[in-house]
Amino acid sequence: MFRVWGKLIKDNHLMKDTVICISDYEMTRTHKVYKALEDMCYEFDLAKPVWLKKNKDEFIHHARTRFTADNFVEDIDFDYLDFQVIEEEY
Structure with a gap:
């Protein structure tokens, strides 16, 4: 299991948070990271950020x-x- 915690912070306060879980073991770590960020942005209704x-x-x-x-x-x-x-x- 690959889990990522995402938090939206404003004025040092937590506005929203979520945990994204990816259980596809065939994906590379990089693909899991990008997929988690994509899912998180979808859940928060955000455009994907630029790395x-x-x-x-x-x-x-x-x-x-x-x-x-x-x-x-x-x-x-x-x-x-x-x-x-x-x-x-892994």
Whole structure:
């Protein structure tokens, strides 16, 4: 099971959160990450954010990153989307 926790944060308060579970063991880790982000954005009714170098580096080192207004093409009504892997099984 691959689980990712997503949180919308505004003014240091949790606005919404969700846990996305992916149980397809045939997918690569990268595909699971992108699928989880896509599912999360669908659930939050958001456009998918753009992965910047900063996000890729944070995610590689910590399995966690924050998507801010710089990552979104549209205006957002929150400060950031926190995206964190909470469980990985191979």
